[in-house]
Amino acid sequence: MIPTDTSGIHYFAARETDAAFVRVKAPDKAAPATEHEKFLFYRGVANFKTPLQITFNSGNEANLFLRNTGTDELKHLFVLAIRQGQGKFIYEDHVPSGQHVYAGLKSGEDLLPLGELAARISGRMSAALQQEGLYRREADAMVKTWRKSWFEEDGLRVLYVLPRKWTDEALPLTLQPRPREVVRVMxxxxxxxxxxxxWQLLKQIVRYSDGDADERHQAVNQVRRMNLGRFFQPAVQLVLGSHPNREFSQAAWELLQAATKNDGDGRTLAAK
Structure with a gap:
């Protein structure tokens, strides 16, 4: 009755709930006259500041300070580091308004294989979402939808639950007819x-800028091995903010373009 998929597209996991069906008349004459669905999905572009501020402790990347700049507590904070198929995470229950907590990720210690890491943190995240009001299948479906980008991509990230008040102010929601209860978990x-x-990216930009053809090729390969994915462009912008030089900027964007070309598997680096 509802759309299905066997290619592994992650959005289909959102239908794995006990939600009631919604019946919609399709406006497109080429589509079926009536469609059935179990969730509503929308995507938009926004620019607002969240209440979590993250800083490093004395430049040590294994030590983070998580500061809550908002008026309500932040809950269920997961600090996660993944690199080359393994990683680790730590959990902080909450950060009160105006306070900070120290999160220490000891580099190279207690690393887990990626599959085991993703399984462990998925269970913890689902439990946290249920504490905030989601039903179990809703929480599991949400985690399954975002598991790859949350728990399997290389990088250093913090996942956390935003206050309900903040969510309502940032994304107002009106439903008609008015339901008895609305639960929102962001x-x-x-x-x-x-x-x-x-620093590594800066070195490769300099190498690409000053080197010959072979050096440029090596710079492209080194950048690809950094596995920045969709965050390659923001990383370049961050480096350029500290080095405002026209020739350097041109070399950086040329390196970005070269490194994000299709690499033979049908996807660009930035799409992974």
Whole structure:
């Protein structure tokens, strides 16, 4: 009755709930006259500041300070580091308004294989979402939808639950007819570009700018091995903010373009 997929597209996991069906008359004459669905999906572009502020402790990338700049507590914070098929995470129950907590990720210690790591943190995240009001199948479906980008992509990130008040103010919601109860749970995601990542990228931009054809080729390969994915462009912008030079900027964007070309598997680096 509802759309299905066997290619692994992650959005289909959102239908794995006990939600009631919604019947919609399709406006497109080429589509079936009536469609059935179990969730509503929307995507938009926004620009607002979240209440989580993250800083490094004395430049040590294994030590983070998580500060809550908002008026309500932040809950269920997961600090996660993944690199080359393994990683680790730590959990902080909450950060009160105006306070901060120290999150220490000891580098190289207690690393888990990616599959085991993703399984462990998926269970913890689902439990956290249920504590905030989602039904079990809703929480599991949400985690399954975002598992790859949350728990399997290389990087350093913090996932956390935003206050309901903040969610209602940032994304107002009106439903007619008015339901008896509305439960909204928004997960915040902060991607962190560490100082060593900036430094490594800076070295490769300089190498690409000053080197011959072979050096440029090596720079492209090194950048690809950094596995920045969709965060390659923001990382370049971060480096350029500290080095405002026209020739350097041109070399950086040329390196970005070269490194994000289709690499033979049908996808660009930035799409992974």
């Amino acid at each position: 997960v915040g995601r902060a991607e962190i570009i560490a100082p060593t990542t900036e």
